[in-house]
Amino acid sequence: MKRIDGALVRAMNDAGAGIALSESRCDELTIELEQLRAATESVATKVVFDADPADFRVALMELAKEAKRD
Amino acid sequence: MTDWATESLVDTAEAIAKGRTTSRAVTEACLDRIGRLGAGLGCFVEVDGEGALAAADAADATLRKGGPVGRLHGVPLAHKDMYYRAGRISACGSRLRQEFRPDYTATVLERLDAAGAVELGRLVMVEFAMGPHGYNANYPLCRNPWNPEHIPCGSSSGSGVAVGARLVHGSLGSDTGGSIRCPAAVSGVVGVLPTYGRVSRFGAMPMSASLDSVGPLARTARDCARLLTVIAGEDGNDATSLPAAAPDYEAELDKDGPLPRIGIARGYFDEGLHPEVRQAIDAAVEDLKRAGFAVRDVPVPVDLMKEIAEIQPVVMKAEGAASHMNDMRQSQADYTFEVGHRLHAGFFVPATSYIRALKLRAAYLRAFAKAVFADVDALLTPVLSIPVPTIADTTGKRGKDYLDMVVALTRNTKVVNYLGLPAVSVPCGFTGNGLPTAFQLIGRPLAEAALLRVADRYQNVTAWHLQEPSFAEFAVSRP
Numbered sequence: 001m002k003r004i005d006g007a008l009v010r011a012m013n014d015a016g017a018g019i020a021l022s023e024s025r026c027d028e029l030t031i032e033l034e035q036l037r038a039a040t041e042s043v044a045t046k047v048v049f050d051a052d053p054a055d056f057r058v059a060l061m062e063l064a065k066e067a068k069r070d
Numbered sequence: 071m072t073d074w075a076t077e078s079l080v081d082t083a084e085a086i087a088k089g090r091t092t093s094r095a096v097t098e099a100c101l102d103r104i105g106r107l108g109a110g111l112g113c114f115v116e117v118d119g120e121g122a123l124a125a126a127d128a129a130d131a132t133l134r135k136g137g138p139v140g141r142l143h144g145v146p147l148a149h150k151d152m153y154y155r156a157g158r159i160s161a162c163g164s165r166l167r168q169e170f171r172p173d174y175t176a177t178v179l180e181r182l183d184a185a186g187a188v189e190l191g192r193l194v195m196v197e198f199a200m201g202p203h204g205y206n207a208n209y210p211l212c213r214n215p216w217n218p219e220h221i222p223c224g225s226s227s228g229s230g231v232a233v234g235a236r237l238v239h240g241s242l243g244s245d246t247g248g249s250i251r252c253p254a255a256v257s258g259v260v261g262v263l264p265t266y267g268r269v270s271r272f273g274a275m276p277m278s279a280s281l282d283s284v285g286p287l288a289r290t291a292r293d294c295a296r297l298l299t300v301i302a303g304e305d306g307n308d309a310t311s312l313p314a315a316a317p318d319y320e321a322e323l324d325k326d327g328p329l330p331r332i333g334i335a336r337g338y339f340d341e342g343l344h345p346e347v348r349q350a351i352d353a354a355v356e357d358l359k360r361a362g363f364a365v366r367d368v369p370v371p372v373d374l375m376k377e378i379a380e381i382q383p384v385v386m387k388a389e390g391a392a393s394h395m396n397d398m399r400q401s402q403a404d405y406t407f408e409v410g411h412r413l414h415a416g417f418f419v420p421a422t423s424y425i426r427a428l429k430l431r432a433a434y435l436r437a438f439a440k441a442v443f444a445d446v447d448a449l450l451t452p453v454l455s456i457p458v459p460t461i462a463d464t465t466g467k468r469g470k471d472y473l474d475m476v477v478a479l480t481r482n483t484k485v486v487n488y489l490g491l492p493a494v495s496v497p498c499g500f501t502g503n504g505l506p507t508a509f510q511l512i513g514r515p516l517a518e519a520a521l522l523r524v525a526d527r528y529q530n531v532t533a534w535h536l537q538e539p540s541f542a543e544f545a546v547s548r549p
Binding site for chain 1: 266399415439473490514
């Protein structure tokens, strides 16, 4: 996958966010966005097709009940 | 003569209820202290002395008439400037909301009102709660009460400072990645991150809806237990509110029964630990054994924790950016550089990455609980891995090293928000620079009572929470 660089950040900003973007901020964003992308890519294979974001609430309540039983 | 500003919240509330002092006397003591120290500490946005004294007089009048007395009757509090009260400004640390007056009141404020609390004013916070160091370019520097050259941590910086400096008896903060626990830790007070959904967020400024929790900071675990008892519980106005009755956390402290079992985190949380912090944590473990707790090492799934630490910001930044997109487009100049920068990254998080991070959450929570809570009820970790940094170390810097340092501040706390678990920050000593350090207890969902029980018993055998800042250096450095 292509590494995120300043030109890509500027193109994404112009096409989507539409927010003023200074050179220094653009430089820092390349570092941060690369980190965020790497983070999500590293866990991509762990995402289960049938999982639902709302399962989290179910898990919280189930684990709370288990804790009470212990 | 008792200086009521320096007494604990519970002792003060009991003294008011039993007529040993009055709410006016306590409120005046706090206002006097705020008058002497508040401006230099930079922790108040606004002090409402007149309103507070009127409320105190009303509380005293109710008592004289034998009226109902709540758990916080006549006790002065102040909160992070992001809890809405109908008709009153909630600036949320920003220039954009300097005149923002909501037309409804936060559930937590309504519950504190019903318990009889007196509100002294609004406390400084990081702009829109987006930042861990604790100061805000929109206000004079908010300074650590133990040493004004060091950071107060954030984003509930004013809350930690006001409670640590004994200006108020307790405060509400909010925590998305450590914003209750870190300010509590560096100011030498207790901070509680409740289970996600345990305390209503209705009427609290959103930073990241999937990660935000509202919780108290106070001088002792018992103080926090009382505050949590008042504010916790289901709220039909908050869709994320959990359908579970909240116990009386203060009463739970004194219940008989087996003590919670404590695990010392081995792996991830102790990586890169500064020797002085390690020494304080080791001493705390010995104190906990002395207090009667069974303590054992617990290996933490390091790879899992590292993944969580990396994907928590994906959720936080995407949700933050979604809230701020219109204002960033129209009024970017009204955001400070640093917060504008933090938000900017969120605009480029693909929706698929954000949703994948949320889809993983239940599985990661189950995996963490299975690995950690098989044989223990609470996991003990450091809050900050390093001694509290200086303001100079964290100001006006750029680049990867700076980003890494900022990330390190919340390394041990933000993972807990992603997991939605409760945690309590407890002061456990001082590092060589004279600043407080603290441990964190992480529990299973809705196990706040167990964590507070550990913290309370720890404070029964130690005296770190009784130490007060001297303010001597503070006076010299006052701007």
